[in-house]
Amino acid sequence: MRLMQYAVAAFAMLAAVGAVEAKEWKAIKIGTEGAYPPFNFVDSNKQLQGFDIEIAKALCDKMKAKCDFVAQDWDGIIPALKAKKFDAIVASMSITEERKKQVDFTDKYYNTPARFVTSKTNGITDTKPEALKGKTLGAQSSTTHATYLEDQYKAKGVNVKLYGTQDEANADLVAGRLDGILADSVVLYEWLEKGDGNKCCQFVGGDIKDVKYFGEGAGIAVRKEDKDLKAQINKALAEIIKDGTYEKINKKYFPFSIY
Template identity: 70%
Template sequence: MKIVSRLAAAAAIVIAAAGTAGAKDWTEVRIGTEGAYAPFNYFDSNNELQGFDIEIAKALCDEMKVKCTFVAQDWDGIIPALLANKYDAIVASMSITEERKKTVDFTNKYYNTPAQFITNKEGGITDTSPAALAGKSLGAQSATTHATYLEDMYKDSDVKLYPSQDEANLDLANGRLDGILADSVVLYSWLNETEDGKCCKEVGEPIRNVQYFGEGAGIALRKDDPELKEKFNAAIAAIIANGTYKKINDKYFPFDVY
């Protein structure tokens, strides 16, 4: 019996040691983002990443006491690149949805804003129901929750998808689209802070459909990195509690996005 007990104890020690050896220390975290989704993430005139996502990520890394580096990645390939180990986390305004949870894990939300339609001021559109927009050309960024919503709910409209939000906005400004569906804050910034945005206006009520737009924006992670998820969740709670989150929020928006 003693021999069996000693063998069992030895096996437990080996298993525990193996588990410890496989754990990551997370002194450095590589963060993937898009760089084409102002004001959340974008490149400035010096080709440096800026925006709400970037500053939140840096604040979280400071709170976790880890070194962070950023990797820019086109939106269409942003999850595959995470799974291919190109980086460790995605901080890019990614909505937490049940469909995405099949592939990646998410932290708690770090902001939550609704979807919104915008149209040209001269277009005469006041109703954004599927029936009212039948036959109209509607744009969205491809591989987004907004694109899925348009394709599912506006089957009688001409839905056009774009590699980036900027390209969709430009086509609306130039009269090649009747309307756009996107994040309300992204559109608010474009409407109020750019010359092109003066063409257009918000139409209809904000859309908060959890089935499509999820529970808010979270940080996407590989499913086999639970320790990193715990670190990020603790850091999100900490920067909200200590006022860092509010300082960043107020720098970008005249309203609370949490």
């Protein structure tokens, strides 16, 4: 009889733990950068817009959760998540082994390669480190692109200059203070098609897909302890892909699939 009581008590305890693990998130704070168009940016009305924002809103709709957005500088975005300033990061963050040491990631929600852009007039055609010795390349700091340049190019005599935002790096390329920049190909495509890069600059070299640096695609970061939130987001992501919502948002921003 006593063993039966222990068994019932143990079952009740496990059920209680399961209930905690199965917590439904009905109010979620989402952190994003707001300075990485077309994925996330602030419009003329000071509202956050972009592909990341619309994907996040679609996920929240599927989860029937109230979501608020918080703009956060890129350099401090993971520390802010861990400090509970927000609950998830939707900011085109590459899923890498180094970042997995600090946070958990959902399944990828897009995957695009890195590419170089240079001035149309500087004559650069070869993007190998040896060919760019003595040149100055730029990237946004605390990104996979910055790490790639510092590891693969700096030691071979290439000057690497890092910036707080991608727009700052782009501006220095236009001004002639850089010989080239490395960034996400879709971000650069948007800038070349619609921004200041349209007249001055061009893609050079092919896609760079080194998984060691650029990971498995962009995912949504959550705190390691929030397994339930990760599961809810993954379920919602699968649903928006299946019902066509993802494709509709994709087509609004890009003339090709980025999934």
